[in-house]
Amino acid sequence: xxxxxxxxxxxxxxxxxxxxxxxxxxxxxxxxxxxxxxxxxxxxxxxxxxxxxxxxxxxxxxxxxxxxxxxxxxxxxxxxxxxxxxxxxxxxxxxxxxxxxxxxxxxxxxxxxxxxxxxxxxxxxxxxxxxxxxxxxxxxxxxxxxxxxxxxxxxxxxxxxxxxxxxxxxxxxxxxxxxxxxxxxxxxxxxxxxxxxxxxxxxxxxxxxxxxxxxxxxxxxxxxxxxxxxxxxxxxxxxxxxxxx
Amino acid sequence: xxxxxxxxxxxxxxxxxxxxxxxxxxxxxxxxxxxxxxxxxxxxxxxxxxxxxxxxxxxxxxxxxxxxxxxxxxxxxxxxxxxxxxxxxxxxxxxxxxxxxxxxxxxxxxxxxxxxxxxxxxxxxxxxxxxxxxxxxxxxxxxxxxxxxxxxxxxxxxxxxxxxxxxxxxxxxxxxxxxxxxxxxxxxxxxxxxxxxxxxxxxxxxxxxxxxxxxxxxxxxxxxxxxxxxxxxxxxxxxxxxxxxxxx
Numbered sequence: 343x344x345x346x347x348x349x350x351x352x353x354x355x356x357x358x359x360x361x362x363x364x365x366x367x368x369x370x371x372x373x374x375x376x377x378x379x380x381x382x383x384x385x386x387x388x389x390x391x392x393x394x395x396x397x398x399x400x401x402x403x404x405x406x407x408x409x410x411x412x413x414x415x416x417x418x419x420x421x422x423x424x425x426x427x428x429x430x431x432x433x434x435x436x437x438x439x440x441x442x443x444x445x446x447x448x449x450x451x452x453x454x455x456x457x458x459x460x461x462x463x464x465x466x467x468x469x470x471x472x473x474x475x476x477x478x479x480x481x482x483x484x485x486x487x488x489x490x491x492x493x494x495x496x497x498x499x500x501x502x503x504x505x506x507x508x509x510x511x512x513x514x515x516x517x518x519x520x521x522x523x524x525x526x527x528x529x530x531x532x533x534x535x536x537x538x539x540x541x542x543x544x545x546x547x548x549x550x551x552x553x554x555x556x557x558x559x560x561x562x563x564x565x566x567x568x569x570x571x572x573x574x575x576x577x578x579x580x581x582x583x584x585x586x587x
Numbered sequence: 588x589x590x591x592x593x594x595x596x597x598x599x600x601x602x603x604x605x606x607x608x609x610x611x612x613x614x615x616x617x618x619x620x621x622x623x624x625x626x627x628x629x630x631x632x633x634x635x636x637x638x639x640x641x642x643x644x645x646x647x648x649x650x651x652x653x654x655x656x657x658x659x660x661x662x663x664x665x666x667x668x669x670x671x672x673x674x675x676x677x678x679x680x681x682x683x684x685x686x687x688x689x690x691x692x693x694x695x696x697x698x699x700x701x702x703x704x705x706x707x708x709x710x711x712x713x714x715x716x717x718x719x720x721x722x723x724x725x726x727x728x729x730x731x732x733x734x735x736x737x738x739x740x741x742x743x744x745x746x747x748x749x750x751x752x753x754x755x756x757x758x759x760x761x762x763x764x765x766x767x768x769x770x771x772x773x774x775x776x777x778x779x780x781x782x783x784x785x786x787x788x789x790x791x792x793x794x795x796x797x798x799x800x801x802x803x804x805x806x807x808x809x810x811x812x813x814x815x816x817x818x819x820x821x822x823x824x825x826x827x828x829x830x831x832x833x834x835x
């Protein structure tokens with residue numbers, strides 16, 4: 343049975359912080375549970391997600407209105423497919439500017455679509471300021487911090503990017519060994535396909551590491567979905583009781 | 588409304604977006620539940636009528652019977668919007684003076700508002716002096732319509748200011764540029780802006796317009812209506828206070 347539609351926007355104002363890895367994991371999480379998923383690669387100069395998962399992800403550009411339609415019209419489409427946006431740092435400002443102009447948050451909510459911003463956290467001023475501005479500007483969106491251990495970690499990071507309200511828990515991406523990174527960074531690459539039919543480079547220890555990594559990430563993504571479900575339930579109960587919200 | 592009110596939308600120059608502005612006005616007042624009728628002087632075809640067919644009558648403003656059709660039937664329960672075709676603004680104002688309508692506005696028996704649509708050229712500026720001569724007692728709005736990427740009078744702000752200073756009671760309104768593809772799609776759909784935003788076809792049926800383009804039109808129309816709110820257009824026309832524009 344297909345679940346409710348969600349839109350995942352994976353972003354950061356910085357390059358090379360693990361956005362595409364998180365977007366890949368979300369796509370594969372959907373695929374592993376037999377649910378439809380559609381992904382969008384918004385890296386203006388260098389393809390990312392669309393090279394890892396060419397059958398799932400489409401490369402789109404926000405340089406013109408046609409590109410905007412190719413993305414945003416799909417995000418609000420009346421279907422049950424999850425949508426994943428791998429938002430390159432150079433496209434971030436344009437994406438959220440268009441989203442504000444066309445009021446994406448209201449439209450997705452009206453159609454019963456939950457929109458999550460999976461925000462890769464780090465302690466730079468740019469990342470902190472962008473996070474604050476986006477949360478102020480889009481209060482209806484759910485912001486889930488992502489701690490990518492390979493990029494930034496520590497108690498200070500958790501203090502600056504606390505768990506959001508509503509039972510959501512930040513996503514923690516554990517650091518992988520260099521050897522495993524070497525394998526999974528080849529394009530195309532599917533975690534699920536590699537687990538089913540390991541490529542020759544995936545030695546038994548690496549296979550074990552990959553398996554543990556994917557299981558952990560899928561468990562965390564299930565928790566995000568559970569929090570979304572609870573959030574939706576609370577909203578419908580509040581609406582049913584004539585709650586002003 | 589306390590007295591009959593007429594809004595004239597026009598310019599002597601063509602291609603400056605008169606009908607677009609007239610359409611935003613009809614949408615604005617319809618959303619505020621103000622009864623409104625429109626006259627389209629693009630005789631015999633009528634561009635405004637294509638978008639607002641039910642509310643619009645096509646007339647030839649140079650013909651006395653059609654002038655009678657408009658001005659002999661004014662009512663305080665219904666606002667009248669006249670979309671004057673290119674080149675006819677000054678002659679129309681002259682006719683209004685001749686039939687005593689401008690005098691009636693001066694005596695506060697009727698409300699007359701003129702939306703003079705300006706293009707980004709000196710020719711548009713030159714119209715101001717001629718037009719404003721008729722309008723010492725009317726609400727005169729100089730509408731800068733950004734129908735393209737041209738920067739208005741950027742080349743000579745002093746010249747613009749010099750023309751604008753000659754106009755007593757003139758008020759500036761700025762209409763921002765609408766996304767080109769969104770504009771084209773509304774044209775193709777031949778529906779009011781509010782219907783496009785609500786994803787409705789010409790007969791109220793569900794349509795399949797792009798969410799992105801609808802979003803651009805909603806955002807743009809919100810800004811245009813913001814301008815109308817800023818100049819207190821409803822108050823000027825003596826609108827009932829409970830009315831409030833909102834998107835459906």
